[in-house]
Amino acid sequence: MVVQLLTGGYIMSQGNYSPLWMVLVTVLFLGIAAVSGMMSKPLKQIVGSIRENRSATAYIAKARAMSFAVLIMYLVIIYLMKFPF
Secondary structure (H helix, E strand, O other): OOHHHHHHHHHHHHHHOOOOHHHHHHHHHHHHHEEEEEHHHHHHHHHHHHOOEEEEEHHHHHHHHHHHHHHHHHHHHHHHHHOOO
């Protein structure tokens, strides 16, 4: 992720993009990384619940919501990359 952020920042600096576009793409990239990292806790709790034969419904809902948020940010970043302004 760090290498991708650095190389992407270099490539962005070489192009003719608006500052708003660069900020949006950077924030979305960092948002995807942050939410993906936060998603590890509910996933570990799901595994622990399965091992202990407990219900994991709440943890599954939380992980599903976070993965949906990552999906939305990913789709927005793809759109912004395809149609920069």
